[in-house]
Amino acid sequence: MRRGSIAMRMSGLWTGLAVAALVAATPALSADKVAKIGVLAPLTGGSAADGNEMVNGAKLAVDEINAAGGVAGYKLQVVVGDTQNQSADAVTSAIERLTGDRDLNVILTGYASGSNFEIETMAEQDMPYLVSANSVQTRDIISPRPEKFPTVWSMTASYDSYNTAMVPVLKGLQASGKLKLPNKKVALISSDNPYSKSIMEGLKKSFEEDGWTIASADLLPWGEINDWRTFLAKVRRDSPAIIINADYQPGNAAKFLTQFLEQPTESLVFIQYAPSVPEFLKLTGKQATGIVYNLQGGVLNTPANPRAGEVVGKYKDRYGSEPGSYGPGLYEEVMIYADALKKVGDPTKRREIGKAIGETRKQTVSGMLSFDPKTHLSVQGDGGIPITFYQIWEGKRIMFYPAQYADGEFRMPPWVKQ
Template sequence: MKEGTATMKLSSLLTCLVVVALAASAPAHSADRIAKIGILAPLTGNSAADGNEMIDGAKLAVDEINAAGGVAGYKLQVVVGDTQNQSADAVTSAIERLAGDHDLNAILTGYASGSNFEIETMAEQDMPYLIWANSAQTRDIIAPHPDKFPTVWSMAPSLDEYNTAMVPVVKGLLADGKLRLRNTKVALISSDNPYSKTIMNGLKKSFESAGWTVTSADLLPFGEIDNWRTFLAKVRQDNPAVIINTDYQPGNAGKFLTQFLEQPTDSLVFIQYAPSVPEFLKLTGKQATGVVYNLLGGTLNTPANPRAAEVIKKYQDKYGHEPGTYGPALYEEVMVYADALAKVGDPTKRSAIGKAIGDTHKQIVSGKLSFDAKTHLANQGDDSIPIQFFQIWDGKRVLFYPKQYADGEFRMPPWMQQ
């Protein structure tokens, strides 16, 4: 009996070893294979509202993909790098933390730094990198040698129309009798960062070329700005027909508008980007009625683009509030990456993933996405990614230009003489 028992135990041990060996040699199931996606986002500082929305948008897409079984045999997982104040040191540190994870083979962002210097690092690491802002900086880096950046692509189109589109839009409103202005004077102000400063300088040139008088073009240090009253005192003295603030931070924009309304002039007020962020409306409430802003690559939520309504509804259902620009943006970036991974089949084949991203042709929340091979920017235009002009009215964003996408009309702001 003892000898038989020993023989049985030996047989059982051998069987267990064979099972273990077979299990080790068997391919992993999709639940065991993880493809991590790094998200660079400013989770602390003045742009934290954007950063948190980026993470929420990315997670929304990842959860949806994983619930459907993953992609190419992989489940996706979001890992986050906080870019804080978007300084070079903070962005570099966040990238290093993300890139140190061997399961990470793609990085996505709305924006990481003001200059997009990190594009060089992504190219050196052969890292698929999708970005949704600062396209002028992206173009300046990539256009001289696009073949050196096969994995880097901008979901935002050229921002040139931020510099040029406003003058013809204002002229169109004047011609249609929807806007009445006392003069052709414009006052501009910006904070000292590449995005805002570039747009202010472009608008200055555009208005001057159209024969307008630029009464001021002031530049303030980048960061939190509590007091805009020195600039506004000069505005009240000059009484320009148009006032433009290109600082993109919603907290700053809210204070700017509140201080302007303490003693408003008979001027159209345009604020770059910030009014698109839900935080801006929370800060300003009904005071924001009449403010104008525009977006390139923003969510095109009209009947002509049902994709946007679909994504917004998913976001609202999950998080209980309406997104700004970067929730839908990061949702779409994850989907573009997932399409490329499905085509290539292996997340470690970074160059192939980059090429697949560059070949993208699909409808997204901001229009029809395809990429320019010379600049790696999304193509811009009414048949691709159009520029959109909005006016806030009673807490709602009214898209009034371009007309083929408009869901409402421009109205004279309440502080202007009717």
């Protein structure tokens, strides 16, 4: 009796252990189903503020998805590749490190390189790739043979509006009486990188076609720029109505503004992109009041687009700071990938994932997103991704164009005598 009792207890013990092992194995197997998301981001160098925001936005989305149970039976995980100064060597090294991981089947970024050369690499590996970088390069690479790039898609619409939208916007402000210009002279300056250079050249052409005099159009070497005074000396001599700086790095832009304000001219000052980065306001404070900038694919955080308020609110709650464009942008990129993975069911089916991404149509922080099959750029316009114009006033960004998204009005800069 005693021996049988022991045998029964031992049998029950082994059964219990087997059941426990099976139960323990089930979540372990589930936990092993990981789909890794590669994020290319400049975590060191002059664009580190953007890079950190990219990673923050991606992690915010991934944590939200995982907390809801994952997607298609997979938990997501962010893996980061530092593109440093966006040189070809640094970008290539970051890509090689990411793609060496067999659990990684998608790569996302705000921007990786200046030329977008990595698009070719992604296509060769059938790697799903969402990018928000210079759409001129993206279009030039993809449009001759879009079928060669089934997995590569741009969150950014055509940058043509960066070249063409400013003159009509200025005319509209003049017609409304909100902007008064003393002449039709414009001074332009840019650092020598594909993004900034192409925008400066496009603006130069646009202003010339409208009858403006180009007082100067200077190109400086790419990198950190500490002294803008040679250019500003010419500006003070010519007193142009508009000054445009196409360099997009916030540190450079902050130094430019500080040196301009040492002896300001009666000019409207436009700086490309940099004022949208939180770092710029930290560096300039109230000095930035009056500066104008625009964004293609910026965050439309107005009552007309509640999606943006939702995402920006989540970002602020998580990180305690107001994001620029790339935090919310990478959040959306992760969500778009998650939608595609849910549809396809298997992250290793890269071409199917790429196809599903290309079929996206959804409201995002930047407007209604869909993709042009001929260029793989996002569709631009009122029913797509609009270009938006902002003015900084006492530490706040006021969107004054387009009217349907505007949350304030343009005002003459404080250094201009009324």
